[in-house]
Every structure is written in C-alpha cells, then in structure tokens.
Amino acid sequence: MTDLVPARFLVTADASPGLLPRLLQPLAKRDLMADAVHAVREGDVVHAEFVLEAMPAEMVHLVAGNMGQVIGVQAVRVEQASRLRAVA
Template identity: 70%
Template sequence: MTDFSDSHVPARFHVLAEASPGLLARLLQPLAKRDLVADLVLARREGECVRVEIALEAMPAGMVHLVAGNIAQVVGVIDLRGGAEARRAA
C-alpha cells in the first residue's frame, strides 16, 4: 500500500471540457473522494466549452496521477494538462 502522507507537491490541472450542467462538480469529485480541497478553481465559458483551472498548494505526491486520471475520464473532458508542479528553489 502506498503511503500518501509523506511527500506533498503543488499541483495544477488545466481542463478543457464541453459545457454541461454538473461539470464543475464532476471535475472536483476526484479531489473530494480523497478528502482534498482545491486552493483555486477558475472556470470560464468559451462558447460550447469551459476552461477550468484547479490548483492545490500541497497535494500528496502519490495522488497526483490518480486525480489526473480521474479528471481525464470525466464525461465531456476534451483535454487535460498539468499535474505536479516543479518546486522552485528558494
């Protein structure tokens, strides 16, 4: 079993999806079922599509690919980019 508690990384997901009722809730569900809360959610309608940015300042590193995979499978998602962000040197 993977230990998700040790390493946390910033994560940011950029989604392009078909505009539909309930889309935002479906995109956030992969976070909710893992007891994660987004620090940022931005959504903008662009004609028949919606661009959504979801960001977390600290997400368990082992969950990033799982959440990305779940978001990519949401009905209506056309494109998903992002995931764990590289840490900046202080």
C-alpha cells in the same frame, strides 16, 4: 511520510450543467480541497483550473486520470512542483 507537492490541473471540456462538481469529485473522494478554482466558458467549451498548494505526490496522476474520465472532458494537463513555482 508522504511527499506533498503543488499541482495545477488544467481541464478543457464540453460545457454542460454539472461539469464543475464532477471535476471536483476526484479531489473530494481523496479528502482534498482545491486552494483555487477558476472556470471560463467560451461558447461550447469550458476551461477550468484547479490549484492545490500541497497534495500527496502519489495522488496527482490518479486525480488527473479521474478528471480525464469525466464525460465531456477533452484534455487534462497537469503542472507540478518546479514548473508550478516558476509560474506563481
């Protein structure tokens, strides 16, 4: 059985048309859907947050890696399990 963990992906990227769908692609291709998405544009930069209440633990690093490969992404930070619960 697969362990499910909560995860939050925090992405900083260059603002560009089509950025958000490209960031959702790594989730969609794994049949995952974010429970919450929040994005804010600050000038030429977008700060986006993707929250999943439960996702397979072994997919967390794969999704983060794929998000990091999207053109224009400057940084991807992941918060998992106990750290995420403490924030919520």
